[in-house]
Amino acid sequence: MAAMENLFSGAICGIIYHLCSGQPLTIIGSTGPVLVFETIVYDMCSEFGWDYLSFRTWINFWTAFFLLIITLTDSSASVKYITRFTEESFAALIAFIFIYEAFAKLLKIKDNLQISTLGGGDCECLLNDGNVTANVSECSINSGTYVGDDCYVLYDKFLMSIILMFGTFILSIALKKMRLSGYLPTRIREVLSDFAVIIAIALMTSADIFVGINTPKLTMPSTFTPTYSGRGWFIPPFGTNPYYTAAFAAIPAVLSCILIFLDQQITAVIVNRKEYKLKKGSGYHLDLFVLSILILITGYLGLPIYVAATVLSINHVTSLKVETEASAPGEPQQFLGVRKVFEEIEQRLTGVMTFILIGVSVFMSKILCYIPMPVLYGVFLYMGINALGTLDFFERICLLLMPMKYQPDRQYIRHVPIKIIHFFTFFQIICLGSLWAVKSIKKISILFPIM
Structure with a gap:
């Protein structure tokens, strides 16, 4: 988010993916699990004293090679074995x-x-090395401790950040639900609902500017250059690394290949569920082929790996839902399908337009610098909770605390005893907790893709 070249490359990769791929409703991006794996590889390179970007280039090369083999051997057909259990655990x-x-x-x-x-009393900062300073910025950078009877910490920035984050989240939720409200004309309610997040960002950014508290802002570089000044546009294959690292990179590449395959295909399986009533056929093989080429390119440019973003894709499908306009009092609206652009193109246009706007945003750095970071944290919170609301897994967690008379009318509740449902939910929670634990413990975190 901080680098112009990352935004621009993400936009280019997204456009190529949507023009060539068979999954028009899938949004491409740098997803959480992939970023977790990148962090694990970086820590490993730091421990061995290797150049991270050069070693990562070979990982991308081997990953692209393995993904091409998967494509050519029709291994993408194995997605039929991915059950709802795995889908929802991954999305959660x-x-x-x-x-x-x-x-x-x-x-x-x-x-x-x-x-x-x-x-005007005494207040000093005790640094970690034992020295004392009165410089506030130096104290913050070195995580010093304030000593003195008259020290007064200014919490205005933190409190304002809390207001901005939760204000963005609450506004997004409230405006999204305006479509079902009885207030205002139908057209206005639809606009407020469709542009809920953008309106929330604009309102909370305006509030931040009006109050004038120095909250952390989104940092955008003013020039189109690599974020790290110590590198060029192309990454040398070896750099300062030994030559054997090229072969050794195949080992983490296997793990990366597993992670990317699951990340991409599970997202595609979720998007292609029967309940979304999509008419265009899926393209799992073509998707993986396009991504393998993009992974090879981004590796030599030192850019993030782009795969299907689960949370963004789920929110994308949700935003394109078409429901019945009128219903009886108290009766929920019926889902009809997703919005169509043309008969042959099932919302490929919205994906392409998304990444065109992302590409254009690199020329709006002066405007984007006014957006407070807590506002973006509010958007992340909204996206995470909104994605959870679409999962049966989260609904079954709520059932654990819900008396039987208030339980929703669901097929699985009708046909399966509630004790079996709770046992299944507990087992899925344990699996999800194990996955989180493996991700968080550095010594075993390299096993995260296998989990």
Whole structure:
């Protein structure tokens, strides 16, 4: 998000993917599990003293090679063995990553608060090396501790960040539900619902500008250059690494291939569920072929790997739902399908337009710099919780605390005893917790794709 070349390359990859791929409703991006794997590889390279970008280039090369073999051997047909259990566990993991990161980033703002004094009293900062300084920025950078009787921490930035984050989240939820409201004309309610997130971002950014508190803002580079000044546009295959690292990269590439295959295909399976009533056929093989070529290109450019983004894709499908306009009082609206552009094109246009707008955004850096980061954390929180709301897994978790007379009328509740449903839910929670634990423990985190 901080680098122009990442935004621009993401837009180009997205456009290529949507023009060539058979999955028009799938949004492409850098997803949570892939970013987790990137962090694991970076830590491994730091431990061995290898150049991360060069080693990563060979991982991408081997990953693309393995994905091409999968495509040519018709191995994508194995997606038929992916059950609802795996789909929802994977989608829930990514949704929880969005929610967790939103709160984790918000709490980090508290570590960079400024200090003031009451009545001109004494207040100093004790640094980790034992030195003392009165420089607020130096104290924040070095995680110093304030000592003195008159130190007064300014919590205005943190409190304003909380307001911006939860304000964005609440506004997005409220405006999204305006479509079902009895207020305002139908057309206005539809516009407010369709552009709920954008309106929420605009309103909370305006509030931040009006109040004038120095909240952390979205940083955008002013020039189109690599974010890291110590590298060029193309990554040298070896750099300072030994030559054997090219062959050794095949080992983590196997794990990367497993992760990308599951990330891409599980998202595609979720999007192609029967309940979404899509008419265009799926293209699992073609999708994987296009992504393998893109992974090879982004590896040599040192850019993030782009695969199907589960949370974004689910929100994309949800935003394109078409439901009955009129229903009896108290009766829920009936889902009819997704919006169609042409008979032969099932919303490929919206995906292409999404990434065209992302590409255009690199020329709007001066405007984007006004957006507070807590507002974006609110968007992440909204996306994570909104994605959870579409999962039967989350509904079954709610059933654990719900008396029988208030339980919804679902097929599985009719045909399966509630004790068996609760046991199944507990087992899925344990599996999800194990997956999170493996991801979080550095010593075994390399096994995350296998889990």
